[in-house]
Amino acid sequence: MAIEFLLERFDQTKDAEALIWGDSYGALVPAGTQCVRYRSVLYSELGQLVKFWQERLQKEVVPKGAVIALEADFSPNSVALLLSLLQHNCIVALLTAEMKTSRDELRQIAEVEWIIKVGLDDNVSIEQTGTQARHELLHQLRDRQHPGLIIFTSGSTGKSKAAVHDFILMQEKFQTVRPAQRTLLFLLFDHIGGINTLLHVLANGGCAVIPLDHSPETVAAAIAKHRIQVLPTSPTFLNLLLLGGVHQRYDLSSLEIVTYGTEVMPESVLSNLNQLFPNIRFHQTYGLTELGIMRSKSRSSDSLWFKVGGEGYETRIVNGMLEIQAKSAMLGYLNAPAPFTPDGWYMTGDLVEIDGDWLKILGRKSELINVGGQKVYPAEVENVLQTMEGVLEVSVKGEANPITGNIVTAKVRLTTDESLREFRIRLRAFCQDKLESYKIPVRVMLVKEKLHSDRFKKTH
Template sequence: MHPVTLDGTEAAVHALARALRPLLDGSGGSAVLPLAPGESPLDMRRDLPVEPGTGLIVRTSGSTGAAKGVLLSAAALRASATATHARLGGAGTWLLAMPAHHIAGVQVVIRSLLAGTPLAVLPAGGFRGRRFVEAASDVLAADGPRYTALVPTQLTRLLTEGGDALAAARSFDAVLVGGAATSPTTLAQAKDAGIEVVTTYGMSETAGGCVYDGVPLDGVRVRLEDDVVHLSGPTLAHGYRLDPDNPAFTDGWFHTSDLGRVVDGKLEILGRTDDLINTGGKKVAPTAVERVLTAQAGVAEACVVGLPDPEWGQRVAAAIVANGDVDTASLIAAVRAQLGAHAAPKQVHVIAEIPLRGPGKVDRAAVAQLLASAATSRTRGNNSSANTPP
């Protein structure tokens, strides 16, 4: 096992590339374990043999429990990168703009290696338009297709900043956006601005994004069982480190915890099963409420969670980031009109930014804590939240 600590520097990213190269070209090498600064490989038990066929071990974010080590073969990594290039229009030059210890970042490195093109790296230190422009300059000067991958928060910042940052984003032949749900409003704004956005859905267990703009990559299969998404195909991992019997992998399929539906032949993700809010015996999908909220004027981002309620079991609560004047009563009324009274937030709280974890994923636990504290403050006379009776 070959641990590589990614500290955000270009040197660390190139060290990762050197470790991955022999695995991808079949010349040998040890299974690579990318690590964030301060992470330890000890829980991966380096004293025990790595499972056969493993080229890369990626730690999950741990957003739904203890972090796990996802086992990916070199074949799965190559299949993912090859299918991505085929979908986008050919191999090209990439800008790495996200942490390389997550699968989305690792895959940018792998695509660059397989394409044989120089990799540009956005150094750690905060995502700002000026730094994005500087990092993108060499990529945008290259011949052939130019690509990058962002999380929704990064895309939102580029849209907000405008100017040279927006012009740079517009110059890429494709900007993959994934790692978390992107609001329809943000996508519409990006497309109106001329950015070639491609939404991606996938996870470490599928070697990264495996469904682009709702359509599976070549070889990837999707099925729904009780509205839960199951995935299969050549990009699939072969299990978890030191957990050979995990039921998430069964008969060549990975059972996600995501709810989905197919609309006009395209997969639409509705949220996670464990994020569903049970209020008064009715189920509310937070993603559906978030889509209504972010479609309203003045709302840039939204996160909806369920908070404990002595009468209803849970109550719907929302944290929003505003980019203009907002009337919380109107927001609540909009959700009620579109989704029903049971889905209407009983609490709306305006915050500066949505807490994130991992590769741009919303930290719903942190949002729930924030909203619970806001509700407590309001009962003590702080009117920072808008509430309606349950």
């Protein structure tokens, strides 16, 4: 059975905390939210909750192999429902409120037959849609009698794509027992990294702490209150945490490991983090919606060089771009061609530099700026601008130009009251000995709005 190994481990750790949910840590509770201030769920209780939902699914006559939209954020019921649905061999499409594409459109793409909604108060509703799933990838899972996950890409560069995973292949890596740790669930319920973190914690008898929101203040308060050991997050969040000074207001000494991924880490931010937190190990992760999260090893806590792969994964570099072959790769997209080579390698779109077995992510091939034949990586320019005094956030991209093909443009969010003219003069002087002239932004825009999404990933 799909999660039998998890249920066995729940029995082995029945008196330990599995989940902590619904604590605002003194932060403002959103209007209309009826949320328990604090709820701790033991492994014995989580096991009982899984059993309850298994019986409810049978009572509702939900057939095995059904395509279910589970619309939720992390909570006791959403976690138990996810496990129950997988045990029932269902194909689960994960949806959250933060998605850019409308839920109706995503349900249509996934050919959803049942909708299960878990509210902010953890109440649950179940309804049937009348749709019949016919896509060949869904039938492939049914023929195997395997549960599946449908995980949508962010859609940041276009339409969201629906990646179909065979959960039996995904869960194999969680069979190996590793240390139990108290981990904050920062990445969301519909994110491959969020699901990976949850399963890793539960498979090892750790405790998953679910914050009410993902602001630096709330996350720092949760770390201090619950003595969090592991924080999986993004470079953008870590930069905002530093600039906001919340590390000065909360005791973060319990943190042992901070993992970061989803975007390129600026060297300046990583350097500042290591200086401020010498006892924390900063570890770069690598994963994709289409492949899952791979095991990785950073050269050192303050290095952007890392190794990626491990059992079930192989890597190669073709024309400077990382390609990966994975046993647990998605079966394909429901609504787009899959970017696999004829011999089965996934083309990641990430440009890399290599040093022996070590890799360094330079950026997305799709975001590379060609200025008169010269290559400009947005992350390199952002890294320099981020070190300027008064720069809170910066986002760099290319813009078409009739003479050079493209120019470098920058959106900047400041903490100062400078005019655009004053800042442009300061920027050019600052960059003069740090960047080649063609890399210095030609067009600069000062903005008041945040330059990151609700998932704390840089926006362009």
